[in-house]
Amino acid sequence: MKSPASASWKAPLKFRMPAAENLVPIRLDIEVDGQRYKDAFTWNPYDPDSEVVMFAKRTVKDLKLAPGFLPQIVQFIQLATFRSYAGQDMYVGDKIVPIKLDLRVDHTVIRDQFLWDLNNFDSDPEEFARTLCKDVGIEDPEVGPAIALAIREQLYEIAIQNVTSARENRINKKGRRAAEHFPISKPSGAALDLMKLFRSSVVRKRKEWDYYKPVLDLLSNEDVDALEAKEERSG
Amino acid sequence: MAEKSPVKEVAFSESIPISNSNQLKQSPQFSAKLTTPTPPISDIPSTPTSRLPPVDADVIHVPSYSRWFSWDKIDSCESRFLPEFFDGRSSKGPSLYKYYRNSIIKLFRENPSRKITFTEARRNLVGDVGSIRRVFDFLDHWGLINYSASSALSKPSKNTASNNKSSDSPSLESPSTAAPTPKQSSTSRRFCGECKSLCTIACFVCDKYDSTLCARCYVRGNFRVGLSNADFRRVEISDEAKADWSEKETLLLLEAIMHYGDDWKKVAQHVGGRTEKECVAHFVKLPFGEEYLGHPLSDDAESGFDPNKSMRLTPLADASNPIMAQSAFLSALAGVEIAEAAAQAAVNILSKIDDTTASRGGNGSLERNAKQESEISSNGDANQNALERAYADAKSQLDKEEQDIERAITEITEVQMKEIQDKILRFEEMDLLMEKERQQLESMKHLLFIDQLNLSFRKNSN
Numbered sequence: 001m002k003s004p005a006s007a008s009w010k011a012p013l014k015f016r017m018p019a020a021e022n023l024v025p026i027r028l029d030i031e032v033d034g035q036r037y038k039d040a041f042t043w044n045p046y047d048p049d050s051e052v053v054m055f056a057k058r059t060v061k062d063l064k065l066a067p068g069f070l071p072q073i074v075q076f077i078q079l080a081t082f083r084s085y086a087g088q089d090m091y092v093g094d095k096i097v098p099i100k101l102d103l104r105v106d107h108t109v110i111r112d113q114f115l116w117d118l119n120n121f122d123s124d125p126e127e128f129a130r131t132l133c134k135d136v137g138i139e140d141p142e143v144g145p146a147i148a149l150a151i152r153e154q155l156y157e158i159a160i161q162n163v164t165s166a167r168e169n170r171i172n173k174k175g176r177r178a179a180e181h182f183p184i185s186k187p188s189g190a191a192l193d194l195m196k197l198f199r200s201s202v203v204r205k206r207k208e209w210d211y212y213k214p215v216l217d218l219l220s221n222e223d224v225d226a227l228e229a230k231e232e233r234s235g
Numbered sequence: 236m237a238e239k240s241p242v243k244e245v246a247f248s249e250s251i252p253i254s255n256s257n258q259l260k261q262s263p264q265f266s267a268k269l270t271t272p273t274p275p276i277s278d279i280p281s282t283p284t285s286r287l288p289p290v291d292a293d294v295i296h297v298p299s300y301s302r303w304f305s306w307d308k309i310d311s312c313e314s315r316f317l318p319e320f321f322d323g324r325s326s327k328g329p330s331l332y333k334y335y336r337n338s339i340i341k342l343f344r345e346n347p348s349r350k351i352t353f354t355e356a357r358r359n360l361v362g363d364v365g366s367i368r369r370v371f372d373f374l375d376h377w378g379l380i381n382y383s384a385s386s387a388l389s390k391p392s393k394n395t396a397s398n399n400k401s402s403d404s405p406s407l408e409s410p411s412t413a414a415p416t417p418k419q420s421s422t423s424r425r426f427c428g429e430c431k432s433l434c435t436i437a438c439f440v441c442d443k444y445d446s447t448l449c450a451r452c453y454v455r456g457n458f459r460v461g462l463s464n465a466d467f468r469r470v471e472i473s474d475e476a477k478a479d480w481s482e483k484e485t486l487l488l489l490e491a492i493m494h495y496g497d498d499w500k501k502v503a504q505h506v507g508g509r510t511e512k513e514c515v516a517h518f519v520k521l522p523f524g525e526e527y528l529g530h531p532l533s534d535d536a537e538s539g540f541d542p543n544k545s546m547r548l549t550p551l552a553d554a555s556n557p558i559m560a561q562s563a564f565l566s567a568l569a570g571v572e573i574a575e576a577a578a579q580a581a582v583n584i585l586s587k588i589d590d591t592t593a594s595r596g597g598n599g600s601l602e603r604n605a606k607q608e609s610e611i612s613s614n615g616d617a618n619q620n621a622l623e624r625a626y627a628d629a630k631s632q633l634d635k636e637e638q639d640i641e642r643a644i645t646e647i648t649e650v651q652m653k654e655i656q657d658k659i660l661r662f663e664e665m666d667l668l669m670e671k672e673r674q675q676l677e678s679m680k681h682l683l684f685i686d687q688l689n690l691s692f693r694k695n696s697n
Contacts, residue, residue: 021327023363044363051365058368062352126361130334141338141359148361 021124022046025152026080032068040149042126045081052077095119099154101214105143107224110136112214116151118158125151136216295347298378306337316373316454319366327366335360335370343380350381369454480517488514519619 023042030037039059056073059065101112112132117123129148138144204212219227303310309329313336314321320332339356357367374380480488484506491505491514499511506514566574 021363041357042363044365047365051368055364055368058353062354129361144361145358 021126023152024080025149025156026077027149027153028073028076030069030072030076032072033066035066035069037063037065037069037073041145042149042152043077043081049078095158097154097158099151101147101150103143103146103150104219104227105146106140107219107221108138108140108143109217109219110138110143110147110214111217113212116155118155125155132214136214138216295344296382298382301377301379304377304379309333312377313373317369319369331362332370335362335367336374339367339371339374340379372454484509485517485521488518492518515622519622 022045024045025040026043027040028037029039052074056070056077059073060067060069095118096115097118098113099116101110103110125148128151129144132138132147133144297304303312309321309332313332314329317332320327320329338360339351342356342359343351353368353371356371357364360367371380487506488502488509491502495501495505499515503509503511503514509517566578569577
C-alpha cells in the first residue's frame, strides 16, 4: 500500500542548518588593488559583530593584504550571516539526500558520495570531515576544512530550497483553501524517499558500490599547475 | 607528501613535553643569557629536518605560568577562559577543544622559531573560525605558541613563589601582545565595562580609552571596534595569597574588627577592596600582632588577662552565645589542659546521651554545648580551628531549624486537610438525611391527596 504522501508531514521548524551546529559556510573572493583573496571557511552566525571585525583584521594582518580588504571582508561575512534565513520556516520531511564531494585542495583530489539525513540535527559535518581524512589517510591538513565546507554548502542549499518551498506551500494553501495535507515539497531531483530507497533491501546494490566510495588522488606538481591554469582561464 | 617526516620528528620531541617544561628549571641560567639582546635561537638547537639525538630534542621554551599544560589533560584555567567548549550546551566538547589546541601547538612546534599566524592555523582545522580564533588567542597569551625569546624586554613574568626569577626572566611575548604582569596595579574592585561583571582572576585594561574588560569579554573580543588585542594590558587580580596586605589595610582591618566585632560584612566594607572571606582569612593568619591591638573586651570579665589570651578569646566571646563566653572564661581561668580534660569528659558523656535519644530538638542544644566544650578545649590551638567549627556549627543549626520549620508546616497542612475531609463527610451524611426526609414528605403528600379525594367522594355521594 503506497500512500501518496509517503513522507509524513511535520510542522515546519525554524530555519537552521541540518547539522549539529548552526554554522554558515562562507566563500570569499575579493579583489582589491590587484590583490586577490580567495578563501572559504565556516562561520558561526551568532558571533557578535566585534568578532567579525577581529577576524577580518587578523586575516588582513596575517596574509598581509591591503587595508582596503578589511571593510569588504566584514561586509561579506555580515551579509552571509544575515542572509542565513534565520527565523523563517523550514519544512523538512523524511529526507535523505546524497551529498557529493568533488574537490581539489592543493595536491589532493577527493571524490566521494554519501547519504545524509536531513532530519538528524545531531549530524556534524566537521566530525565527518575529520574522520574521513583520518580514515583515508589524507595528510594535507587543509583538506578537512574544505570537505566540511563543501558538505555545509550543499546542506545549506537544500535547506534553502525547503524554506522557499514552505513559503510556496503556504501561498498555495491560502489560494486554494483546500489541501488536507500538503503536497510534499517537490524534492530536489537528488533527494530520495526513504521508502523508495529502502524498499528492496537496506544493502546497497553492487552496481552502486563504486559510486559511494571515496576516491583519493594525489597530483603531481605539473598536474596541479595545469589544473590551476585551466581554472584561471575559465573562472 | 614530503611533510610527513618532519611531523614524525616533531612527534618524537613532543613525546617528552614534560621534560621540555621541566627544562625550565635550567632556564634560570638561560634567563641570565636572555637579558642579552640576541635571542637564544641557538638554544633551540634544531630545525625539524635535522637528525637529533633523542634526549636533546628541541628545546621549546614555555613560560613558567603555563607549566600546567599537558597533551592529555585539560587544565582548569582552560575551561575558565574558554567556557564554550565545556558547558555542555553546544556540541563542542572538551575533545574538540583538545583537538584544536593540540593541532595548533603541533603546528607551531614544527617550526618553533617562526610565529604562526591565526590564518594558517584555521586553514588547517575543521570547524568554525570564531572558536578556533579564541583557542589560538588563548594559547598565544599563555605563551604556548609563538613564545620565541625574541625580545629583550625584561618585563617580569608572572611567577609562582617557588620560582625566583622575578626580575631576571623576561616575559618574552612580542610587544604587540599584552604581557602579564605580576603585581596588581591596585587592590580596588574592577568591573568589566562590557558585561558588567566583577573581575575576579584577571582583567584587561585599555589605556587608550580607559576601559576595563573582564577576561571573558577580552577573549571573546567584545570590545569596541577601534580596539584590538594590542591595546589591552593584563592586570592580575589574584587571590589573597598573592596579594600583600599593606600596613594600612591591616590597620583598617583591625580597626574594623574592633568596632564591628563579628560583623564581617561591615569589616569588609571598612577595609574596602577586600571580600569578607579575605578579611577573615587574613585576620586569622595574623600573627600575635593581634596583641598590639591591646583590646579590652568589656563585659565578660576578660580584664586581668594577657592581651594574647584576650584576643584569642575575643572571637569566641563575641559570639552572641553567652554559654560560649562563659565557657571561654572558665577555661581561661582553669588553664588549658584542665579545660581540655574536662571538656573531653563532658563530650564523651554527652555523646553517649545523644546516642540513646533521638537526634534533634532538645539534643541540638546538648550537641551544641558539647561542640562548644570541645571548641574551648582546643583553645590552645589556632583560632582558625575554633572559628571554622563555630562556622560549621552555625550552619548545622541553621539546617536543623529549617528542617524543623518544614516539618511543622507539613504537619499543619495535613491537619487542615483532615479537617476538610471530615467536614465533607459530614455534609454528605446530611445530604442523605435530607433526601430521605424529602421522600417521606412526598409520600405523605400523596397520602393527603388520596384522603382528600376520598373525602370529596364521600361528600358527593352523600
